Amino acid sequence: MNRIIIIFCLVFISFLAVSQTYKAPTDEKVAAKLSQWGDKKFGLFMHWGIYSIPGIVESWSINSEDASWIPRDSTKNYEEYKKWYFDLNKQFNPVNFDPTIWASYAKKAGMQYVVFTTKHHDGFAMFDTKQSDYKITGRDVPFATNAKANITKEVFSAFRKEGFMIGAYFSKPDWHNENYWWPRYATPDRNNNYDIRLHPQRWDNFKKFTYNQIEELMSDYGSVDILWLDGGWVRPKATVNEEVLSWGAPIPAWDQDINMPNIANMARRKQPGLIMVDRTVHGEYENYQTPEQKIPEKPLNYPWETCMTMGDAWGYVPNDNYKSTNTLIHLLVDIVAKGGNFLLDVGPKPDGTFPEPVLQRLTEVGNWMAINKEAIYSTQPIAPYKTENVCFTKSKNGNIYALYLIDDKNVASSKVTIKSPPKMPKKLTLLGLKSNLKWKQIGNNLEIILPTGVKDLKHTLVFKMD
Incomplete structure (x- = not known):
């Protein structure tokens, strides 16, 4: 029996080693764009959505997993809380939204690519999707009548004019979609809450929904360089690796496979050379890997990017604890010296402006980059x-x-x-x-x-x- 256990463990460890091996792209256009991206070194990440209104953790508070980093209003029961959260769309009205100002500050800071949250796990689309009315241009949203209501299009356009590579963050899970979280059942954790094997048509509907939303982003929003997919628990069960197990969430007995080959083929027909980042799902659709809130101890032998918050939170939180300019520059230098890119995240305020400390940090980092950029880029x-x-x-x-x-x-x-x-x-x-x-x-x-x-x-x- 002990021998069988040892053999099983060795096989499992071998599987993990294989599953975490980087696979370089064979498409010449993808390889060329990946090389171009690798020379940029410094990018801007933005988490912005309905969670910015109360200034709370993005999406996660409607997930009923019990974790210290997922705060929730204890005066409401869970179902009441979810309804309150989902109804925040009715208050979203960022009247001071002007992405040209964002792009200007980012450019002065020395940033050269942007990744914007087109949809987080809560399912609220920051673009004019035709697949759902739960979106920034939806009839319940005050901002829907604004000339800049299609926020993703406005952001991409403003940054593209400043010469940035354009990245679309997109959450694979969608906790607002009834084909992911079915109201017939409770929502105990981040995973879909029904057995896909028993209800294959419902999951097929969700796959079509996901495919169609990504197709919209690849078709209607100009040139896109990076498709940055989050929610790594939505994946074929066979690809579950040590990193996924470390998250502590239950692993369903069924695949949450959304047919990534189909999505990738479509996306690259629309956007030749598109960099795919199906993060944590190591293989041909993770063209670079994304250490989160940390820097590797030594250089990695594949393309990588540290994504890290300027403050403590990904989205806007009042009185956030922002890192000093000195710390940010040291992080950038350390990352670049190890061969990585630095994707620095900020959370815009609910009115559509950057917090004052963010503007200050971007300006001061830019002053340093203006002198020393030749030691960073390329x-x-x-x-x-x-x-x-x-x-x-x-x-x-x-x-x-x-x-x-x-x-x-x-x-x-x-x-x-x-x-x-x-x-x-x-x-x-x-x-x-x-x-x-x-x-x-x-x-x-x-x-x-x-x-x-x-x-x-x-x-x-x-x-x-x-």
Whole structure:
């Protein structure tokens, strides 16, 4: 019996290893766009929807799983709470919505692609879908009569005009759709709440609904570069891996398969070269992987992107705890030095504006990027990647950059030491200053004498090593 258990465990571990293996795209147009995306390095993520009105966690409070990070009004029973939440659409009226302002701030911050939530798990579509009236242009929504009511179209257009790559976030689960959460039964967790094997037609209806909504996004909203699919528990049962098990939610005895090959074929006919991100479902429809709220300890051997919030929350929450500009720049540098992209999330307010701290952070990050962007864009990781508080990147023309992370205060020391750089330079400059640098090699380290003008530089000093 013990031998059988051991064999089973080895087979299961082997399955997990295979299921988590990255599969590079074979479509040349997809590979080319993926390479283009990899050079962008810095993107803007936005979670915006009816949850922004009360300023609560996006969608998850209507899921009855018991978790500390899913707060819910305890004065209402569950069914009352769901009705209150779903009825928030009747209050959504972002009269100050102007995506050209968002795009302007993002561009000044040095961001080069955007991923916008077209629909989160609660099912409220931020685009003019024909598949449901639960949408921003629905008859119950005050904003529906506004000239900018088709919010997704307005966002994509504004960012496209600023030269951004365009990404559409789309939730595979839809907790408002009766073919996913059937009102005939309770909704105990995030999964669909009926046995698909007993009701195949109902699930087929949901698959058609999902296909049709994605087809709308791929057909009616201009050029789209990335389809960023969330809700990784909606997947073929055979692909369930260690990451899914770690979420703690029950795993149904049936497939929640929405026929991704069919969706991908359609989407790429409409949008040739489209990057697909069926996140956590490792394989041919996850063209890059998406570590959430964390940075890998070392470079990964496949395309990846850290998605992380600027504050504590994905959507707008009043008085959120926003990361400092210094922290954001250090995160960007660390991610890029390890070969990844940084997708930084902000939550617009219910009136359609960015919170003031967001505007401040974007402006200050932009000031740093204006000086140091050549050490970020189109760079590659180079060993040793990071030593203590110094990260390294390499440009395509062979220049090496040492990015020296400093605290919120200006540099107090008159010299810095870079330990074990990839190479010793023939020429050394400090981005942002024109004066020559004095330096010397001490063993495997580089000791640099800092000029007086360094006091005006903040967050991270970037040394260009020619």
